Amino acid sequence: MTQPYETVIGLEIHAQLTTNTKIFCGCSTEFGKTPNSQTCPVCLGLPGALPVLNRQVVEFAIKTGLATNCQIAPRSIFARKNYFYPDLPKGYQISQFELPVCEHGWQDIELEGGESKRIGITRIHMEEDAGKLIHGDTPEALGTSLVDLNRACTPLLEIVSEPDMRSADEAISYLKKIHQIVVYLGVCNGNLEEGSFRCDANVSVRPYGQAELGTRAELKNINSFRFIKEAIEHEVERQIDLIESGGKVVQETRLFDSNTGMTRSMRGKEEAHDYRYFPDPDLVPLVIDDSWIDAVRSSLPELPDAKRKRFIEKLGLPEYDAEVLASDRLLANYFDACVTHAKEAKACANWIMGEVLRKLKETDTLIGEVPISPVMLAELLDRIADNTISGKIGKTVFEKMWQTGRGADELIESEGLKQVTDTGAIETLVDEVIAANPDQVAEYLGGKDKLIGFFVGKVMQASQGKANPGMVNQLLIKRLKGN
Amino acid sequence: MTIYDLTLAELRTKLDNRELSAVEVAEAYRARIAATDQDVNAYITVCDESAMAEAKLADQALAAGEIAPLTGLPIAAKDIFNTAGLKTTCASRILENYIAPYDATVIARIKEQKAVITGKLNMDEFAMGSSNENSAFGATRNPWNLNHVPGGSSGGSAACVASRQAAAALGTDTGGSIRQPASHCGVVGLKPTYGRVSRYGVIAYASSLDQVGPITRDVRDSALLLQAIAGHDPADSTSIDTPVPDYQATLTQELTGLKVGLPAEYFIDGLDEDVRRAVEQAVATYKELGAEIVEVSLPHTSYAVACYYLIATAEASSNLARYDGVRYGVRTDQAENLIDMYMQSRAAGFGAEVKRRIMLGTYALSSGYYDAYYLKAQKVRTMIRQDFLDAFAKVDVLLTPVAPTPAFTIGEKTNDPLQMYLSDIYTIPVNLAGTCAMSLPCGFSAAGLPIGLQLIGKPFEEATILRTAHAFEQATEWHKRKPEF
Numbered sequence: 001m002t003q004p005y006e007t008v009i010g011l012e013i014h015a016q017l018t019t020n021t022k023i024f025c026g027c028s029t030e031f032g033k034t035p036n037s038q039t040c041p042v043c044l045g046l047p048g049a050l051p052v053l054n055r056q057v058v059e060f061a062i063k064t065g066l067a068t069n070c071q072i073a074p075r076s077i078f079a080r081k082n083y084f085y086p087d088l089p090k091g092y093q094i095s096q097f098e099l100p101v102c103e104h105g106w107q108d109i110e111l112e113g114g115e116s117k118r119i120g121i122t123r124i125h126m127e128e129d130a131g132k133l134i135h136g137d138t139p140e141a142l143g144t145s146l147v148d149l150n151r152a153c154t155p156l157l158e159i160v161s162e163p164d165m166r167s168a169d170e171a172i173s174y175l176k177k178i179h180q181i182v183v184y185l186g187v188c189n190g191n192l193e194e195g196s197f198r199c200d201a202n203v204s205v206r207p208y209g210q211a212e213l214g215t216r217a218e219l220k221n222i223n224s225f226r227f228i229k230e231a232i233e234h235e236v237e238r239q240i241d242l243i244e245s246g247g248k249v250v251q252e253t254r255l256f257d258s259n260t261g262m263t264r265s266m267r268g269k270e271e272a273h274d275y276r277y278f279p280d281p282d283l284v285p286l287v288i289d290d291s292w293i294d295a296v297r298s299s300l301p302e303l304p305d306a307k308r309k310r311f312i313e314k315l316g317l318p319e320y321d322a323e324v325l326a327s328d329r330l331l332a333n334y335f336d337a338c339v340t341h342a343k344e345a346k347a348c349a350n351w352i353m354g355e356v357l358r359k360l361k362e363t364d365t366l367i368g369e370v371p372i373s374p375v376m377l378a379e380l381l382d383r384i385a386d387n388t389i390s391g392k393i394g395k396t397v398f399e400k401m402w403q404t405g406r407g408a409d410e411l412i413e414s415e416g417l418k419q420v421t422d423t424g425a426i427e428t429l430v431d432e433v434i435a436a437n438p439d440q441v442a443e444y445l446g447g448k449d450k451l452i453g454f455f456v457g458k459v460m461q462a463s464q465g466k467a468n469p470g471m472v473n474q475l476l477i478k479r480l481k482g483n
Numbered sequence: 484m485t486i487y488d489l490t491l492a493e494l495r496t497k498l499d500n501r502e503l504s505a506v507e508v509a510e511a512y513r514a515r516i517a518a519t520d521q522d523v524n525a526y527i528t529v530c531d532e533s534a535m536a537e538a539k540l541a542d543q544a545l546a547a548g549e550i551a552p553l554t555g556l557p558i559a560a561k562d563i564f565n566t567a568g569l570k571t572t573c574a575s576r577i578l579e580n581y582i583a584p585y586d587a588t589v590i591a592r593i594k595e596q597k598a599v600i601t602g603k604l605n606m607d608e609f610a611m612g613s614s615n616e617n618s619a620f621g622a623t624r625n626p627w628n629l630n631h632v633p634g635g636s637s638g639g640s641a642a643c644v645a646s647r648q649a650a651a652a653l654g655t656d657t658g659g660s661i662r663q664p665a666s667h668c669g670v671v672g673l674k675p676t677y678g679r680v681s682r683y684g685v686i687a688y689a690s691s692l693d694q695v696g697p698i699t700r701d702v703r704d705s706a707l708l709l710q711a712i713a714g715h716d717p718a719d720s721t722s723i724d725t726p727v728p729d730y731q732a733t734l735t736q737e738l739t740g741l742k743v744g745l746p747a748e749y750f751i752d753g754l755d756e757d758v759r760r761a762v763e764q765a766v767a768t769y770k771e772l773g774a775e776i777v778e779v780s781l782p783h784t785s786y787a788v789a790c791y792y793l794i795a796t797a798e799a800s801s802n803l804a805r806y807d808g809v810r811y812g813v814r815t816d817q818a819e820n821l822i823d824m825y826m827q828s829r830a831a832g833f834g835a836e837v838k839r840r841i842m843l844g845t846y847a848l849s850s851g852y853y854d855a856y857y858l859k860a861q862k863v864r865t866m867i868r869q870d871f872l873d874a875f876a877k878v879d880v881l882l883t884p885v886a887p888t889p890a891f892t893i894g895e896k897t898n899d900p901l902q903m904y905l906s907d908i909y910t911i912p913v914n915l916a917g918t919c920a921m922s923l924p925c926g927f928s929a930a931g932l933p934i935g936l937q938l939i940g941k942p943f944e945e946a947t948i949l950r951t952a953h954a955f956e957q958a959t960e961w962h963k964r965k966p967e968f
Contacts, residue, residue, distance in 0.1 A: 041585050041684075045805045047578065048565045048587060048684040050719050080801050082848070084825055091804020147809065276848035278857060281691035281798055283720050 005205045005243075007236050008213055009171045010163035013178055014156050015188040016129065016196040017060050023128050023155035024051030024094065031194060035134070035148035043153035045089030050282050053078075057155040058286065060187040061101045061126050062296045064157055067181050067303055068121050070105030072293050078126075078283045082276045086147050087131040095158075096125035097277040101286065107181075108305070109173040119174045120162030129154045157187070163202065163213060168232040172225055175199060180304050184329045192223050199228060203235045204249070214239070215249040219263055222256045231256040235263050307332050315345040324353055330367040334374050341378035343385050351381060355398055371405045372398070380408035388412060389419050393465050420467045423475070426459070429467065430475050433458045444480060452476060486511035487647040488965070491556050491704040494650060498545060498555045505545065505555030509538035509599050512557045516601070516648050519968065524623045525633075525643035527562045528570050528603040541597040551596035553711050559649035561640050562603040563610055564590050564695075565684040573686045574608045574618040577812045577832025587684025588719065589653060589695050589712045596711055601649045605639030608834045609803065610660055610688040612636050613906045616897055617836045624893070625667060626966040627932055631890040634664030640698045641668035646968055651699045651708050655685060657692045658791050659885070659910025662922035665698055666885035666935025669924045669964065671705045671952070672698045674910075676942045677917035678723035680709075681716030687802040689795035690721075692914040701962050702923060702953040706730035709945060725943060733946045738954045739773035744878030748784040749909055755888040761926030761934040762884050765955065769882070772954050777878050781870040786863050787912040788904055793847045793860035794915075800844030806832060839900065864915045871916040871939075880951050881939040883909050885922045889932035909937060918942045923952045924961035933961075 022029055025042035041049035065072050079097035105121035131149035136142055159178060165171045179197060182188035190197045199222055204214035219235055222228045234256075239249050254263040302310070304326045311322035325335045331352070338348045356377070360367060372380075380401065384394045389412055400411050412418055420426060433455055434441055444451040452473070459472045486508055489497065497503040513531060520526050534557070541555035565571050565583035567590075572578045586594065594600070607617040615623040615638030623638045625631040626646035633642040637654030641664035644652050654661040656674035665672025673696045680695040687693060697708035710731070715724040745766065750759065766776060808814030808828030815831055818824035833841070847856035874881060886906055896903040913920040918939060925936035936955070940948035956962050 044810065046565075046584070046811075047571070047573070047581070047686040047805070048583075050683050052718060052720050082801050082804060084804065084807060086807075086809045086821070089805060089810060091807055092801050274850045276801070276845065276850070276853075278797060278801070278848055278853070281689075281721070282687075 004207055005236075005240050006208045006210075007166055007168075007232075008163045008204045008206060008216075009165040009168070009232060010202040011161045011165070011171060011175060012200040012202070013159040013161075013175065014198045014200075015064075015159065015182045017057060017155040017157060017187055018189055019054060019056045019060065019155055021054060022153040023054050023057050023126065024153055027153065029154045033150055035146070035150060038150045039152070043089070044149055045091070045152075051094060051280075053283060053286065054155065057126055058101070058288070059296055060155075060185070061124060061157055062288065062293060063185050063300060064159070064182060064187055065102030065105065065124050066293070066297055066300060067185055068102075068105040068107050068124070068159070068178070070102035070121060070124060072288055073099060073101055073103065074288055075099065076101045076286045076288070078280045078286070079277045080280045083273050085130070086145065087133050087149075087152070089131065089149060089152055093128060093130065094280055094283070095127035098279075100125035101288070107174065107177050109170065109177055111170070111173075117164075117170065119164045119170075122160045122162050124157055124159045127156050127158060128152070129156050157182075163204075168229045168236075171201065171232055172229050175225065175228065180327065184301060184304055186329075192225070195223065198223065201228065201232055201235075203232055203239070205236055205239045205243070215251050217249065217251070217263070218253045219256055220253055220266065224258075227256060227258050230258075230261050231263055234261060238263070301329060304329075304332075311335075315339060317345060317349050321346075321349045321353060325349060328367065334367055334370070337374035338378050338381075341375050342381045344381065347381050347385065348378070351377065351398075355395065359402060372401050376401060376407055383408050383412060387419055387421065387468055387470075389417055390465065390469055393417050393419070396465075417466060420463055421471060423471070426463070426467050426471055426475055427479075429459050429462045430455075430472070430479050433462065434476075434479060441480065452480075455480070487515045487650075489650065490700045491553075491650050491707050494556055495552070495707075499550060501545075505538040505541035505599060506535065508555065508557055509534050509601070512601050512649060519646055519648060522624060522629055522968075523626055523642050523646050523648065524621050525605055525639045525646065525648055526559070526602045527572055527574065527605050527618075527620050527639070530569065530600055530602045533569070534599050534601050537594075537597065537599045541599060544597050552707060553593055553596035553598040556598050557601045557650045558593060558598045558708070559601045559604050559640065559643050559652045560590060561606050561637050561652065561654045563606060563655055563686045564603075564653060565686070566590050566600065566603065569603060571603065571686070572620070573610070574606045574620060575806075575832065575834065575837070576619045577806045577829070579619070579813065581811055583684075585684060588681035588716045590684065592712055593653075598711075604637075604643055604652060607636035607638065607660075608837050609686070609799070610636040610655055610657055610693075611799070611836050611840050613659070613663060613903050614891070614893075614896065615639060615642075615664070616893065617834055619834055622893055625890050625932075626968050627669060627890070628930070630892050631932065632667070632893055632895075634667035634886070634890060636660040636664075637672070637698065638664045638667075641665050641670055641672065644668070644670045644698050644700060645966055647965070651697060651704055653695060653708075653712070654698050655688075655693055655695050656910075656914065657689050657694075657795060658914050659907040661696045661698060662910050662920060662935070662937060663886050663907060665922040666937075667890035667933065669933030669935075669961070669966070670698055670700060671702055671921065671923045671962070672696065673705045673709060673921040673945070673949075674913065674919060675709060675713065675945055676723075676919040677914075678721055679727075679919070679943065679945065680712050681714075681719040681722045683716055683718040687798075689798040690802060691798060692791075692795055694914070702949060702956045703731070703734060705921065705952075706734055706949050709949075713945075723943070728946050730946055730949055733950050734953045736950050737773065738769070738951060741774045741880070741951065742777055742878040743769050743774045743951075744777050744779035744874055744881045746779055746781045746784070746874065746881055746883060748781050749883040753887055753905075754884060755928070757926070757928040758884050758886070758888060758934050762882070762936060765925045765936045766882060768955060768958055772958060774951075779874040779877055779881070781867075781874060781912065783863065783866045783870050784912055787867055787915055788908055790860045790863040790867065790915060791907075791911045792843065792904060793856050794864060796840040796844030797847045797857050797860075798844065800841045800848065803833075803837070803841055808832075836900070867912055868916040871912070871918055875941045879941070880948055881937075883937045883939065885909060885935035885937040889928040889930070889934055913939055919945045919948060921948050921952055923956060924964075925955070925959070926961060927964075933964075
């Protein structure tokens with residue numbers, strides 16, 4: 001039986017921005033400080049305090065908008081979203097409603113089988129975060145709650161997609177793209193666990209062919225890519241089961257419980273707030289002129305998709321290599337810098353994806369802290385390419401470079417690792433090996449050609465790895481066949 | 484002459500000449516407040532100790548020759564301004580014990596000049612009212628007749644200056660809250676252009692309308708105090724970064740050729756005959772001073788009060804949401820749950836008029852009503868502003884009454900909010916238009932109550948209304964009268 005229902009998903013992503021200070025005051029945004037130590041009259045909502053917009057937040061919003069093909073509004077408005085909650089000090093959240101800073105964008109995602117699909121981005125707006133409630137859990141403190149306003153007024157971008165996704169996989173693919181972009185731009189640290197990057201999913205189903213959308217449920221509280229997939233899949237199943245058994249989906253907010261993998265109702269539409277949005281009279285309309293947009297545009301880094309394309313088309317990398325190297329901005333920068341100084345792009349890719357990434361993982365180091373600079377790695381690769389050392393010795397040199405921070409040439413010289421290319425010296429070793437292994441020589445001559453590897457290994461061993469393997473091979477065959 | 488009868492300018496001269504010390508001035512005011520305030524009830528908090536300490540510091544500065552225009556001058560502030568270390572109540576139970584941890588920008592500015600802050604003044608709760616009867620700490624009385632209201636919401640400020648309990652005061656004006664009480668108390672009140680003075684640290688009633696201004700004994704003092712508080716403040720995004728002119732420099736310029744507009748819609752039925760006569764007399768004075776009188780029209784005037792009570796209450800409903808009992812202010816200890824805590828705390832903390840306006844504003848912003856009320860009001864506001872801009876294409880200043888009647892008696896309008904709202908009919912349009920205006924004494928009613936004249940200026944042309952007012956003051960004696968008190 002074919003699946004008669006189509007899944008429709010739209011995502012609302014909240015990205016906490018990496019500005020040093022809050023969106024409407026000068027308090028620090030640093031995570032994990034003593035409760036309420038990073039507050040002032042503005043973010044505490046004291047009587048008489050007024051917000052002043054942090055321009056860096058606007059810059060980050062423009063960056064994100066440009067990176068996701070949005071139009072940047074020449075004039076946008078901050079609005080108050082009114083509701084009461086103890087973590088919301090003013091009794092309203094300053095957000096954007098009718099005129100957000102970015103609109104009408106899109107992001108392409110790759111589907112399985114190499115096709116790509118365009119996901120619409122309805123809008124991106126700036127807003128302030130709320131504080132945090134800490135509920136008493138000791139017997140004496142039970143029933144009491146404490147308020148920490150350190151997070152209050154930290155800047156968020158809300159990125160709202162069109163309901164363009166048709167499966168949990170598409171949603172994840174889109175989410176990962178946006179995640180990669182905001183991290184690439186440096187506007188968000190992308191940490192899902194700390195809640196720096198959060199996502200609400202609007203999920204509905206409808207019979208295939210039906211034009212209008214089904215009633216949607218909003219899934220909240222999902223803090224990992226895996227859970228988002230689980231939550232969506234569970235919700236789709238729940239809605240289909242409900243409809244199949246004659247029920248109706250109601251518009252509501254549902255919480256995902258990662259322990260059970262289920263969603264449960266949090267509040268229905270009838271309990272939905274009337275937020276009484278209206279323009280915040282404390283903030284003037286935000287005017288963004290073309291020169292500001294141009295300045296931000298010129299500061300944009302090359303984005304992952306463009307980078308991947310360049311790696312494939314200009315540098316001739318395989319798709320897989322391009323994907324891995326482009327996935328992280330610093331890694332890609334490392335690769336790019338290495339390529340500029342080395343002879344072969346593919347060798348750079350191999351070494352970075354192999355040795356460098358392995359070493360990073362082993363030593364729990366970040367790409368920004370690698371003791372071997374891209375120029376140094378390029379030098380090493382060139383020594384391999386020009387046969388000064390073999391690939392195998394190269395790995396030894398790499399290891400020593402990592403430990404000492406010294407250059408390849410210097411190490412090759414001081415450790416005497418230079419490849420032996422003196423024919424006479426290699427011939428001596430070849431003769432010794434042949435003389436020492438008469439049985440194998442007999443077998444080889446009897447037609448067991450594969451034994452050449454055995455002889456090469458022996459000679460290389462005798463040369464302590466320094467003999468040029470190509471020459472060894474040549475000379476061995478010459479001698480053996482000549483016998 | 485008694486010390487407390489001196490104007491700011493006169494005190495300045497005497498302090499600079501060492502005829503008086505700041506401590507002597509502060510002591511004179513302390514005694515005056517102690518002798519009179521039980522009748523007037525202008526102060527919520529009297530700053531005995533801190534005022535004396537500030538006066539000593541001012542004397543040290545004077546001795547060292549570090550003299551700013553306000554050094555040593557006794558100034559009181561409406562209890563809407565945050566003053567570090569002092570109670571800041573906004574005349575509300577909900578903030579009854581609230582001690583501000585920081586200074587409003589205007590307070591910081593006058594402190595920087597080493598002015599002496601004599602205390603915090605009574606007002607209508609959260610600046611909502613036209614009579615000062617909406618104070619949680621008792622109504623202020625009009626020094627000209629204690630059975631009458633001083634006007635509001637800066638009624639404490641106007642009564643304080645009129646009764647010589649401070650040399651000058653700071654007030655706020657959202658729909659007439661400086662000008663109407665100044666008019667009722669026979670003093671000079673100026674509402675600057677929206678954006679001219681910082682609102683940072685001023686407890687918000689209606690953010691798009693609120694503006695800080697001086698209440699003084701005469702026009703020169705008004706210029707002096709405005710000079711000290713005006714100017715851009717990076718902490719207030721709505722304050723305008725435009726140069727502040729030297730107001731004293733142009734104060735005495737002649738009025739020859741000045742075009743004074745009389746808006747036809749302001750001289751209508753319901754205008755008290757004494758007020759009409761006094762204002763017409765003022766028009767005659769201006770003619771004598773060489774001004775050209777031009778009749779103009781502000782056609783959308785009749786919509787102003789309705790428009791104001793939608794916009795101001797909408798903003799207030801949101802501005803006052805922070806008084807939730809969570810972080811400061813009144814919190815009930817009876818609540819069963821969170822919603823209960825909100826409802827009981829706010830029910831106990833807010834007075835009736837504040838509750839009425841929160842409800843009005845909440846309604847105006849509600850889904851389904853927003854377009855018909857809030858949005859429509861914003862459109863009307865634009866038209867009202869345009870009325871003024873059109874009129875100012877023809878004239879330099881507008882001349883109108885401040886209030887339709889002199890001060891009414893205490894209790895007269897408390898049960899009729901609509902009548903109360905209409906007492907601001909001539910002042911509200913100025914706030915909606917965002918421009919500047921002032922009230923100055925122009926006569927007395929048959930019953931001996933002061934009557935004020937309103938001069939409305941073009942945006943950021945406070946200098947023009949100040950010199951227009953100053954010429955009138957020079958030609959008349961009204962400002963020299965003081966309540967027998």
